[in-house]
Amino acid sequence: MAENISNKNSKSAVKDLTTGTPLSLILGFALPLLGGMLFQQFYGLVDTLIVGRFLGVEPLAGVGSTGAINFMVIGFVMGVCNGFAIPISQRFGAGDYCAMRRFYANSILLAVLFAAVMTTAVSLLTGQILTWMKTPSDIFGYAYTYILIIFLGIPAVFLYNLTSAAIRALGDSKAPVFFLIVASVINIVLDLVFIIPCKMGVAGAALATDLSQAISGVLCVLYIRRKVPILGIQPGEGRPDRQYISLLIKMGVPMGLQYSITAIGSVILQTAVNSLGSLYVAANTAAGRVLMFLECPFDALGSTMATYGGQNVGAGKKERLTPGLWTACLLGIVYSAFALVLVIFLGDTLTGFFIDAGAENRAELLALGKQFLVINCIFFTPLVFVNCVRFMIQGMGFPGIAILSGVMEMIGRTAAAFLLVPAIGYTGACLASPIAWILADCFLWPAYFNRKKHISG
Numbered sequence: 001m002a003e004n005i006s007n008k009n010s011k012s013a014v015k016d017l018t019t020g021t022p023l024s025l026i027l028g029f030a031l032p033l034l035g036g037m038l039f040q041q042f043y044g045l046v047d048t049l050i051v052g053r054f055l056g057v058e059p060l061a062g063v064g065s066t067g068a069i070n071f072m073v074i075g076f077v078m079g080v081c082n083g084f085a086i087p088i089s090q091r092f093g094a095g096d097y098c099a100m101r102r103f104y105a106n107s108i109l110l111a112v113l114f115a116a117v118m119t120t121a122v123s124l125l126t127g128q129i130l131t132w133m134k135t136p137s138d139i140f141g142y143a144y145t146y147i148l149i150i151f152l153g154i155p156a157v158f159l160y161n162l163t164s165a166a167i168r169a170l171g172d173s174k175a176p177v178f179f180l181i182v183a184s185v186i187n188i189v190l191d192l193v194f195i196i197p198c199k200m201g202v203a204g205a206a207l208a209t210d211l212s213q214a215i216s217g218v219l220c221v222l223y224i225r226r227k228v229p230i231l232g233i234q235p236g237e238g239r240p241d242r243q244y245i246s247l248l249i250k251m252g253v254p255m256g257l258q259y260s261i262t263a264i265g266s267v268i269l270q271t272a273v274n275s276l277g278s279l280y281v282a283a284n285t286a287a288g289r290v291l292m293f294l295e296c297p298f299d300a301l302g303s304t305m306a307t308y309g310g311q312n313v314g315a316g317k318k319e320r321l322t323p324g325l326w327t328a329c330l331l332g333i334v335y336s337a338f339a340l341v342l343v344i345f346l347g348d349t350l351t352g353f354f355i356d357a358g359a360e361n362r363a364e365l366l367a368l369g370k371q372f373l374v375i376n377c378i379f380f381t382p383l384v385f386v387n388c389v390r391f392m393i394q395g396m397g398f399p400g401i402a403i404l405s406g407v408m409e410m411i412g413r414t415a416a417a418f419l420l421v422p423a424i425g426y427t428g429a430c431l432a433s434p435i436a437w438i439l440a441d442c443f444l445w446p447a448y449f450n451r452k453k454h455i456s457g
Helices: 002-009 022-055 057-064 067-094 097-132 137-152 154-169 175-195 202-227 242-274 278-294 296-314 318-352 362-378 380-396 400-424 426-430 432-452
Strands: none
Touching: 022 057, 022 175, 022 202, 022 278, 022 296, 022 318, 057 137, 057 202, 057 278, 067 097, 067 137, 067 154, 067 242, 067 296, 067 380, 097 137, 097 154, 097 242, 137 202, 137 278, 154 175, 154 202, 154 296, 175 202, 242 278, 242 400, 242 426, 242 432, 278 296, 278 318, 278 362, 278 426, 296 318, 296 380, 318 362, 318 380, 318 432, 362 380, 362 426, 362 432, 380 400, 380 432, 400 426, 400 432, 426 432
């Protein structure tokens, strides 16, 4: 009886993606999620904007030079937490709420352990990694200060990503959006306060990001306690369980490694860009921030496919997978056309938001930034497939495939770093991600149809 009451009281906070037309379900889930991701990008965007405007090109390049290593570490956290949410969404789709809560409880235990180990390890290795990446000496100090403080905030990243992933696994993509809006406003205020009157430099930007992430995580915890009683851990459900921990690791670690392996290619590519000099690093940083913003719809569609796939596999509704996947892909393709038109006409203007108006070589920086944006947006359709197909496969319960697709992306970016950048310079760096996306697609589509055959229902 208690289970039924708990489920009934939480209906407003969860959403069943196993019934209804895919288009309405996907849009209803993805749009709020997109809003959250856009606001999440404000963490990085505000850092870059304020650093570039108030501290100058060298601090901007220093912050930007850490992007790849930041993604390699923080991306692992995000991937692990998303992987932990797969069994939660599948058990929710199957109606097995006791097992769902036990998976949630054991994921919390694993997250605490992972956060402690990762924070210690990467903080000690930060300087060595930046040296290996050939970070230019004139921006090394800025890069080290910024990324070290970001890494010290890894526990906050785990807190937010674990709790928000659990909320999304139950079909609620709206609540995390609100929390990110609040955190984004706080981040903007703290950035301005720490950098301008407090004169904390890049350290202030990093600290503002950490504090904002922690606040959004705490808000998710409070929301689960008050609005999602179905996730409330009952007596006896919070004990460590070897079987549950094993499955969580099987789901989470491959997804985390997929992000990190992909990022290894980005780190190698960033090393190649660093070798071109601070001018190219600054242009790549500014345009890269714009690109991450433009890529948010693809991330939203990907996360939607993970929950959609997980719930429908758990409910035994295999026939709903492909129609949902094609619907998401078509939505992404339509958006890709819009993004390309936008950067063709406004690419230099968008890049200019992150470059000081009085910066030396501003015109060249804007031209390089627009070049980067246009080349990448031309190949957005392959990126649509990467996100939608890969996350669908993960939601279906085959996270190991993610590692292999990440390997393909790593190969693409590494090849560009060693072959194209030395041969054709910055244009080679611009082509690196498109090559990575195409290689991943060549693997993902056959993998999807192959894995689908192994699902019952």
